Amino acid sequence: MCRNIKTLFNFDPPATDDEVRASALQFVRKLSGFTKPSQANAEAFDKAVQDVTDAARVLIASLSTSATPKDRGVEAEKLRQRSRERFSRA
Template sequence: MCRNIRTLFNFEPPATEEEIRAASLQFVRKLSGFNRPSQANEAAFAQAVEDVAAAARVLMASLSTTAAPRDREIEATKARERSRLRFSRG
C-alpha cells in the first residue's frame, strides 16, 4: 500500500509537487485504512492529504545536509537491481 512513499529529500532535481502529493496520499491511506474513503469521509480524507503534503513541503524546505544531492536515475537503477535480486530468488 505504501509503494509511493519514498525518500524525497536531497535529490537532483528536487521532488515534484506530484511526488509529494502521491506520498501524502499513500500516508493518509495507510493511517486511515481506506484506499478510497466513503462520501461521508471524503472531505476529511482530502483535507488530511493536503495537510500532510503541506507539512512535507515545510519539512523538506527546513532540512539541510552537507551530502551531495542524489541522482534520481542512479537511485532508480539501484532500486531496480535490489528488486531483481529480491524477486529472482527461487
C-alpha cells in the same frame, strides 16, 4: 502500503509537487485504512492529504545537509537491481 513512500529529500532534481502529494496520499491511506474513502469521509480524507502535503513541503524546504544530492536515475537503477535480485528465479 508504506513501502511505496519514497525518500524525497536531497535529490537532484528535487521532488516534484506530484511526488510530495503521492507520498502524503500513501501516508493518509495507511493511517486511515482507506484506499478510497466513502463519500461521508471524502472531505476529511482530502483535507488530511492536503495538510500532510503542505507539512511535507515545509519539512523538505526546511531541511539542510552537507551531503551531495543523490541522483534520481542512479537511485532508481539501484532499486530496480534490488528488485531483480529479490524476485529473480534461481
